[in-house]
Amino acid sequence: MAHVPEDLHYSKDHEWVRVEGDTAVIGITDYAQHSLGDIVYVELPRVGDSFAAHDAFGSVESVKAVSEVYAPVSGEVIEVNESLQDEPEKVNSDPYGDGWMVRVRLLDPGEVDSLLTAAEYEDYIKKETE
């Protein structure tokens, strides 16, 4: 069963959000990395880029396919995980830690409330795998 940490927010597109003050860290979930398989390339936005919730902000390439990564919340990118350039496998090995993707300044902190809780996300992926 995929690991779903308690303290994060989740989107139905399988991204997680960790809110830290008026910023948020975003990555893909353990379930997502497991479904994608071995990740070989991660394409991320640049610092200063802005996107709205549900926009594609990057892509993840695995040995199976290239998939877009959708923004769970609106934000302006203030930091990206440059190390994924050389070590994309971190998304597989530590999706909630070293495999984080971007840190954004939240443009609409209220959006976080519309995301799934850990329990809701667990139910959601259970339904997807049935």
Place this chain on the structure above:
Amino acid sequence: MNGSKITKATPHVTQNEDLLFERSRRGRIGYRLPALDVEPTPIDEIVPAELRRDDDLEGVPELSEVDVVRHFTRLSTWNYAVDHGMYPLGSCTMKYNSRLNEKVARIAGFANLHPLAPAEEAQGALEVLYELQQHLAEITGLPGVSLQPAAGAHGEMTGVMLIRAYLDARDGKGHGRDVMLVPDSAHGTNPASANLSGFRVKTVRTTPEGLTDLDQLRELCATGDVAGLMLTNPNTLGLFERNIREICHIVHEAGGLVYMDGANMNALVGWARPGDMGVDVIHLNLHKTFSTPHGGGGPGSGPCCCTAALEPFLPVPRIVREGEAFKLDYDRPQSIGRVRAFYGNFGMAVRALAYILTHGPDGMREATEAAVLNARYIAQALASDYEKPYQAPPMHEVVFTDKRQARKGVHTLDIAKRLIDYGFHPPTIYFPLIVQGAMLIEPTESVGREELDQFVAAMRAIAREAEEEPETVRNAPHTTRIGRLDEAAAARRPVLRWKPTAKAESA
């Protein structure tokens, strides 16, 4: 591994093949030049020293002619090809390429014709192109045809450029129609072609039945900025979009055009015409549906067929008939211009015309029937062993998943690798993206009942192995010269060039 279970092939006794660099031996050569019978010219007078390498050709392999011939001949025998057997790559239509097509394309008058020959000296070739255009127009129900696009994605982009040019002419530039709708089951080239042509891509969902979601399509069309829809029919799940007329109606009502990806035309030829469904423009893959070579360099050919309304925008030159003569017409002021040097991949046009003429309308209808029947046969035969995510009867290809096998830790990639041990090329895997663990199987009309049964038997044997000895499947292939490759490491840290090793240096 359990070697005794492998029935169709035995392990190779030969070693893997060294690279030419590794086979190199100092001083070995392919040719000896005759003794010089003129005064030698000092090399400095011909090639300045700074343009010459001074390392005595270090690292350049030194081999004899027979070394090189045997090396490449050995490698060529390791390939799998449509001439070896069933090649069930879904959405690729790997059908047999008849020898007759090849023979016709090699007729000296076609093969040696210079592309700059004046039209009056190339009447036969122009007639072939014109004739083929006429046939493709009839098959698609779309009268405007250009044979220029070099392959499928190029044909897509040409089609999308036609839509753009048409909208600019109809509504004036700055019409603000910048959205291209693409279903989530589409080939990745569709959004890429739209994006390259300056459109924003919006995705249309697929319903649980595997068809385009009409309600969402209506919503997306209501915004007034839709330029068109790019739809594959049958879609990449192998299902016929039975609401195609309604789909075209919705897009047309919203002022957009419908582009059809013709990758799956093999399910329709002779039975249903995109033009009659309401489609405005389509590309065909001659290298799929019309049996010209596919893969291995092809080259491909992706003709674009469109309605009379779009015809003025087709690439120039157009090939037209005037009385008994054929002409190249460049006088098309609304044309999007050339998309390819000369007239497209001409040799493929010759082969496709040979295919069409040798089959005739009845033969092509029969080919379509057999392609669909073969896919349905597999759909039925494997339904008890593999999960089928969509229940409607498929057209020319069928999608299964690894859902049942995954419970034992056996996944689509493992099943595909194991099929190699049984002597088959694996199907398309992990596509369409909306199907988890997809295996998309397209047998085409080129396989008979016996080979279909062998394929079914192999797939069933693998399903059984997945239950009883999953390790055998997880570690496949076992009968190839090298075992399972680490595809992740190869993609993450690719080795792109040979570097001398201690062994090669000492040699």
